Amino acid sequence: MTNLNSTSLINVAFQGEPGAYSEAALVDYFGKKAAAVGKPRFEDVFEAVEDGSCQLGFIPIENSLAGSIHRNYDLLREHSLHIIGETTLRVRHCLIAAPGASMDKITKVISHPQALDQCRGFLNRWEGGIKVEQVYDTAGAVKQLAETRNQTTAAIASRRAAELYGMSILMEGIEDDEANFTRFLVLSTEEVDPGKDAKTSILVCLKNLPGSLFKALSVFALRDIDLTKLESRPLIGQPGEYQFYVDFAGSIKDQKVIRALNHLEEYATLLRVLGSYPRNSF
Amino acid sequence: MTNLNSTSLINVAFQGEPGAYSEAALVDYFGKKAAAVGKPRFEDVFEAVEDGSCQLGFIPIENSLAGSIHRNYDLLREHSLHIIGETTLRVRHCLIAAPGASMDKITKVISHPQALDQCRGFLNRWEGGIKVEQVYDTAGAVKQLAETRNQTTAAIASRRAAELYGMSILMEGIEDDEANFTRFLVLSTEEVDPGKDAKTSILVCLKNLPGSLFKALSVFALRDIDLTKLESRPLIGQPGEYQFYVDFAGSIKDQKVIRALNHLEEYATLLRVLGSYPRNSF
Numbered sequence: 058m059t060n061l062n063s064t065s066l067i068n069v070a071f072q073g074e075p076g077a078y079s080e081a082a083l084v085d086y087f088g089k090k091a092a093a094v095g096k097p098r099f100e101d102v103f104e105a106v107e108d109g110s111c112q113l114g115f116i117p118i119e120n121s122l123a124g125s126i127h128r129n130y131d132l133l134r135e136h137s138l139h140i141i142g143e144t145t146l147r148v149r150h151c152l153i154a155a156p157g158a159s160m161d162k163i164t165k166v167i168s169h170p171q172a173l174d175q176c177r178g179f180l181n182r183w184e185g186g187i188k189v190e191q192v193y194d195t196a197g198a199v200k201q202l203a204e205t206r207n208q209t210t211a212a213i214a215s216r217r218a219a220e221l222y223g224m225s226i227l228m229e230g231i232e233d234d235e236a237n238f239t240r241f242l243v244l245s246t247e248e249v250d251p252g253k254d255a256k257t258s259i260l261v262c263l264k265n266l267p268g269s270l271f272k273a274l275s276v277f278a279l280r281d282i283d284l285t286k287l288e289s290r291p292l293i294g295q296p297g298e299y300q301f302y303v304d305f306a307g308s309i310k311d312q313k314v315i316r317a318l319n320h321l322e323e324y325a326t327l328l329r330v331l332g333s334y335p336r337n338s339f
Numbered sequence: 340m341t342n343l344n345s346t347s348l349i350n351v352a353f354q355g356e357p358g359a360y361s362e363a364a365l366v367d368y369f370g371k372k373a374a375a376v377g378k379p380r381f382e383d384v385f386e387a388v389e390d391g392s393c394q395l396g397f398i399p400i401e402n403s404l405a406g407s408i409h410r411n412y413d414l415l416r417e418h419s420l421h422i423i424g425e426t427t428l429r430v431r432h433c434l435i436a437a438p439g440a441s442m443d444k445i446t447k448v449i450s451h452p453q454a455l456d457q458c459r460g461f462l463n464r465w466e467g468g469i470k471v472e473q474v475y476d477t478a479g480a481v482k483q484l485a486e487t488r489n490q491t492t493a494a495i496a497s498r499r500a501a502e503l504y505g506m507s508i509l510m511e512g513i514e515d516d517e518a519n520f521t522r523f524l525v526l527s528t529e530e531v532d533p534g535k536d537a538k539t540s541i542l543v544c545l546k547n548l549p550g551s552l553f554k555a556l557s558v559f560a561l562r563d564i565d566l567t568k569l570e571s572r573p574l575i576g577q578p579g580e581y582q583f584y585v586d587f588a589g590s591i592k593d594q595k596v597i598r599a600l601n602h603l604e605e606y607a608t609l610l611r612v613l614g615s616y617p618r619n620s621f
Binding site for chain 1: 380403404405406407408409410452456459473475547549550552553556557559560563564565566568569570571572
């Protein structure tokens with residue numbers, strides 16, 4: 058079992074480049090205990106944990122503005138890793154420029170289209186107007202600034218990206234909507250003891266009959282188990298079945314949770330426990 | 340009320356550029372009755388319908404791989420437009436090149452990162468390997484080909500984009516996963532008669548108490564009303580409340596639906612009917 062208290066660094070795989078928001082969340086969560094290992098695709102994160110080249114994986118699972126990341130639910134279903142932790146990052150955009158640059162000289166702002174869109178109010182208030190240019194990723198925008206040292210261009214990215222590339226932060230928290238959070242999961246080949254304040258994530262398939270979801274939810278309601286997430290996902294090409302993501306308060310070791318899941322198996326065509334882990338409120 | 344049988348063209352606002360998948364879905368749905376009007380942002384689509392410059396709006400609401408588009412649920416909540424129709428587009432990627440180009444001469448493929456990712460299997464199987472380059476949007480990749488007439492570069496985009504820019508389709512259906520569907524909604528300032536095979540979409544907020552969702556769902560289960568979508572969305576900063584998106588079979592004019600919604604109001608802190616419209620199975 059991965060020992061998080063060990064003094065040696067643990068390798069944690071994430072999808073993205075250094076300075077990406079995923080990496081920032083990973084560093085926040087593990088502190089100095091982890092070495093972040095960037096991978097091109099989410100699949101590569103799962104495979105790195107399975108083949109042992111990384112001890113843990115770290116993936117985004119939902120964003121408060123953009124929704125659940127179905128791709129990662131599919132990978133959780135296809136692979137047999139366990140969720141052993143969760144954390145939530147508030148996405149906080151910074152206006153970043155090369156050292157020596159100042160706000161009044163900036164004529165252009167570059168970033169990923171989603172980040173630009175999330176800072177539209179800020180950009181619209183810019184005295185005299187500002188040119189905006191879309192690039193592929195936020196960390197890449199900062200890397201570009203670091204290479205050119207251009208004094209009239211700023212990037213929108215994470216504080217971490219600015220620090221990594223030695224750039225200056227002109228402003229922090231320029232996003233219009235403060236309720237921009239991304240929830241991340243920690244993945245391992247082995248389960249952990251989730252402790253007393255635990256959360257459990259499951260994936261359930263039900264026959265598409267009137268009332269089938271109601272029956273399925275009764276197994277939790279009848280035992281006063283609190284749901285923290287419930288989402289149906291259309292299964293294309295399988296009109297007779299529905300897939301649900303359910304998170305609930307409680308550990309897989311609790312008697313009432315064990316009973317609820319046994320009861321749920323009476324209705325479900327598929328039931329997968331994705332993990333039981335210490336709760337970290339979203 | 341918008342008369343879809345009128346002989347004059349109706350202006351329908353969508354977010355994106357000509358050749359975007361949204362535009363392709365719009366043209367599929369309305370045929371020759373509509374003129375597609377591209378807008379830079381989703382907000383602009385809502386505003387164009389409200390100020391009357393477009394009769395209808397056309398927005399994506401969920402994708403089978405990427406999930407619900409919360410931004411558009413927020414806009415549905417903030418604005419008072421009605422959903423009057425739905426349609427589902429299977430996202431089918433084409434390999435597109437300038438006229439005269441042939442597969443054996445292509446050395447590079449350009450597209451939006453998501454489209455490239457969805458065709459990774461196809462690209463990996465390319466004899467001798469292929470260079471891949473990311474651009475901001477799929478239709479823009481085709482526009483670029485049309486401008487340069489480069490014979491060694493291909494783009495991944497919709498059939499519609501190829502046709503618009505007079506480019507050739509070298510291959511169609513190159514996506515790895517055939518279950519890539521996007522559901523779109525048609526928006527109007529006025530309601531329609533949803534007919535007999537109807538669907539209704541609502542937005543509900545509930546107090547975050549154990550069993551509150553179970554009670555809320557009982558109003559449908561007790562009346563044999565079939566749910567087609569159920570999704571909880573975390574409301575950041577309001578830990579005491581939950582927001583749900585619910586779609587169910589039935590018209591807002593059905594007596595049992597009216598009774599169910601009256602019953603639901605006993606539990607809900609907010610209940611908004613987003614629309615009742617002819618059903619088009621996902």
